[in-house]
Amino acid sequence: MLMATLGERAAGTDVPDKARLLLDEARAAARRNHDAARFEVLRMADALRDSGIPVVLMKGSAYLMALLPPLPGRNIGDLDIMVPRESLADTERALKGAGWLSVKPRGTYDDAYYRQWMHELPPLAHEMRGGVIDLHHTILPLTARLTPRPERIFEHAVRPAALAPGGETDALPDNIFVMSPPEMLLHSATHLAYDGDFQGGARNLWDIDRLVRHFAKAEGFWDELTIAAAAHDLTVPLARALRLAEALYETPSPPSVRGRGDIVDRLALRKLRGHDEYGQGAAPGAQFLLFLRGHWLRMPPLMLARHLWTKWRARRGEGRREAPQNAR
Structure with a gap:
């Protein structure tokens, strides 16, 4: 990638x-x-x-x-x-x-x-x-x-x-x-650290690294970024993305904006770094927990259960319709 x-x-x-x-x-x-x-x-x-x-x-x-x-x-x-x-x-x-x-x-x-x-x-x-x-x-x-x-x-x-x-x-x-530069960085950080399960994280973190190093040259950027993050309720995913970017690419950012790491950071880094000699994922436990976390953050539990049940029934119905055709 x-x-x-x-x-x-x-x-x-x-x-x-x-x-x-x-x-x-x-x-x-x-x-x-x-x-x-x-x-x-x-x-x-x-x-x-x-x-x-x-x-x-x-x-x-x-x-x-x-x-x-x-x-x-x-x-x-x-x-x-x-x-x-x-x-x-x-x-x-x-x-x-x-x-x-x-x-x-x-x-x-x-x-x-x-x-x-x-x-x-x-x-x-x-x-x-x-x-x-x-x-x-x-x-x-x-x-x-x-x-x-x-x-x-x-x-x-x-x-x-x-x-x-x-x-x-x-x-x-x-x-x-x-x-704008602060919101462009915020969107990239949110897409990585909240909206998904860190799929494609190495590339997404590279985007963040490049944007940080470019935009942070402007005076007052970090103040503008923290104000925008608070206004959008995105302070937590921004901090997580900056911590992960620092871990992978030594991306510079103020400690006050990065905050302190947690278990999700460790799981994400395990997934990002967990590849075998062929480049395939080698951290299935971390990947599964992050998959669950991603869905948990995207919708309330009852809605999630109803959504997964509906999707399962639809796929099961598709499988039944395809079975007679494959038997011919």
Whole structure:
């Protein structure tokens, strides 16, 4: 997952020929990925150009369009964007008119669950290119125990060029933004330390390391970050992400912001470092406990039980329908 990033950092250094070949292939693949991701961003921007809806690019697409330090070698997956919740229907309609269609049929349990409880609508995949847009209205599920303030993100959002070196980047419509530096870091930290089970944690922590080292050069950044974290109720996941980044990459941060470690940190580091000689996970106990923790934080116990029961019944029904076909 970090092969292309390693290749970018090793460019111009003396490495064995076989390693050089692997690194160069990874770098080339990452650059093709960036070209495809940029194309998808520009097509989305065209689709929403005249809507008047503010659109905030998130994660990899934000790094790409603002030319931020996590970018070199970073693979960019789905196009993540955020709009005000009251603009979801208009945004979805405009994107569907431009060829992005929902992957969850309307009226199904999954579609209803996304729309009622999640921080995003069901994914939208382009009917021709297959590119996927994840359309968010906040950064955590509505069932989560923490309650960030999406309206603050829009209030503090900036144009990508405002963060790009020299203020130069691809031309985008006036309604396309990225998060402010404190909230961009907060979102990355929350995605790592609260919203999931530390899957892909090494890459996500590398994003955090790069963002910290870049944004912390600005005077007053840490004060702005702690104020934003308190306003969004995200002080705890921010502190955890900074501790883990320090443990893996020696990411500098004030001790007063990092706080003290706990058992979850130890489990996360065990998972992050627990790989065998083939790169496969070798810490199943830690992974299972973090999996349970991730679901526990995302929704109340009764809702979680009902959700898992419904999903199990649906999968069991699918298995029964497939069995007679396989027997033919």
